[in-house]
Amino acid sequence: MGFFSKLKKAWARPEDAAQQALDEYKREKGLELDEPAKAEPAPEPAPQAASAPETPASDVAAPTPGEDWQAGLTLALRQAEPKLSQWLNIIVEGVDRKGQPLWDRLAFLFKALGAPEAEAGDFITKFEAWLDDMGYDAVADFKSELQYRLALALDLEDEEDERDRLFLKLSEGISKTREQITKRIDGLLSSHSSLDDDFWEEFEEILIMADVGMEAAGQLMNNLKARARKAGTDNPEDFKDILREELEDIFKVPKRIEAVNPPEVLMMIGVNGVGKTTTIAKLAYRAQMQGRKVLIAAGDTFRAAAIDQLRVWADRLGTGFFAKAEGSDPAAVAYEAMDKAVNEGYDLLLLDTAGRLHTKANLMEELTKIKRVVGKKHEGAPHRNILVIDATTGQNALSQTKLFNQAVGVDEIILTKLDGTAKGGVVVAVTLQNKLPITFVGLGEKMEDLRPFDGKDFAKALLT
Structure with a gap:
């Protein structure tokens, strides 16, 4: 189970890390802790309480300056979907610029996730220095960078939320290539009723124009033809699936020993x-x-x-x-x-x-x-x-x-x-x-x- 998955599991428990962080804060401030739940059954709720709808996680507002912001953050984080992007949105809600309010909230997030205080402090110090060096002040200018750093620091890069963000970045990054290749493939598919010799000849031209090269294009063509024969199809509607499967196989990385004697x-x-x-x-x-x-x-x-x-x-x-x-x-x-x-x-x-x-x-x-x-x-x-x-x-x-x-x-x-x-x-x-x-x-x-x-x-x- 990955670190992020463990967090999801832990976050749902009443005694999770966020509540512990809030309790520690109250102890530091000499505030009274919430009474622990008693073993006896709870009394019947008052009739008017039944009509109060539960506030959805996405509608939980960040605490205003006059509130106990740590208590508000704990409530918001506990109710939010356990994703880094959701947590970060809550942390920066109402904070427009870098400064102590943001650093305090980031430190609280690290604490709520069970990260060592020293690591949180080091992360914030380095990030603040980077912002000063780059001249960034507004949260909107560096929020994406902050999420990226948090994903690396908290080992969340492989989790679903961050992978979705990576896929979007990749999709945007190869937009020029996609326009060059996919648009031509779509035109090719619409003009052919079968995967015949003319189809393969035109597809080879598309590959060469996209800088696949003669040798690689020939090798890829042979692989695709064999895959189509094995699937028993010459229908152009199946071609993209065949091509996608072939590309996935080409890019498969064999397992290797990652361990080394440091450094x-x-x-x-x-x-x-x-x-x-x-x-x-x-x-x-x-x-x-x-x-x-x-x-x-x-x-x-x-x-x-x-x-x-x-x-x-x-x-x-x-x-x-x-x-x-x-x-x-x-x-x-x-x-x-x-x-x-x-x-x-x-x-x-x-x-x-x-x-x-x-x-x-x-x-x-x-x-x-x-x-x-x-x-x-x-x-x-x-x-x-x-x-x-x-x-x-x-x-x-x-x-x-x-x-x-x-x-x-x-x-x-x-x-x-x-x-x-x-x-x-x-x-x-x-x-x-x-x-x-x-x-x-x-x-x-x-x-x-x-x-x-x-x-x-x-x-x-x-x-x-």
Whole structure:
């Protein structure tokens, strides 16, 4: 049972955490606690009480300043549907700007959910610092970011409420690709009465126009034809279901051992301009929100700007940072960063590497050297080699994936700028041809816009 499911179960009990939080507050203030219920039967209610309707959860107003706001919040939270979005709406009701009233309410929410006081304080302090750094003041400007941070901090990202929000974000992010592919598929289906040779030929053209590529398009076509034969259908009305099922199979990720001997080391690789630096920052941000101690190492020593950019991100996020002078040996940076991570108790080391053309053999060999040096210092490291590719580059992303995988081995892919292209077919091509999982996709510039990739959701969003 997930954390969120446990909360749902606990929230329904009379002695739940919210009531405990209220009782503790009353004790602190020297207020009288409610009388415990007696064992004897309750008296018959007065006739006029029977006509008073129970207030629906959605209509419970936040307490006004003159009320005992903690008592009001407890009542509202207990009556609300147990979803993070509902709880957050109640917490910010009547609070328009950042400030002590908001911090007090957030602290109360953490307390009501049984989170340690120190964790709540740390969350609020970091969030307040981030708001100051970004210049946000109005709740409306940062509410979405706050919900994202709470989902990570409280381990709620996989629960239904947050998954619905993620699906909406994904659907919006691939709108250009959906318009390019789905509109053409709809036109194709309306102009054919069977899945004949002409149908498949026109469908192949749609795939190629969407940057799936010749090889991947041919492979996908063969799979779809076999699936249609197995289903015993040549009816175009069945085609979308067949395609959706095939895409879900393509994106299935095999189980792997997640456990590592800490610190976990992720080596970030990719060519210049794909968004590797900001992706590192977003991964660090996610890990921090999940309670991990993060170290960022600037292994791109060829560009002073690359070191400075990562330093700025590390300062802004409050993570550890390690760098050497411009022109230093990248392998030496990796070795010393590994030493720092081990000695200072970091949970995660994000190791940047120089953006390099995948056609430069000497630079690709350098990655192998870095990998070897890190492994000598910390056995099993790097635990994952993560390739960052840009969805807008189409077929270039395919060749990059192939050559990086051959040179140093790629464990997973992060696909950036998916919201900026109408040719998102590269998502299918990269996975189909290389058998590598896509773990995250970039759907915008904000911290919350790096999202876990779910193939089933992608197929649904693409064809809906």
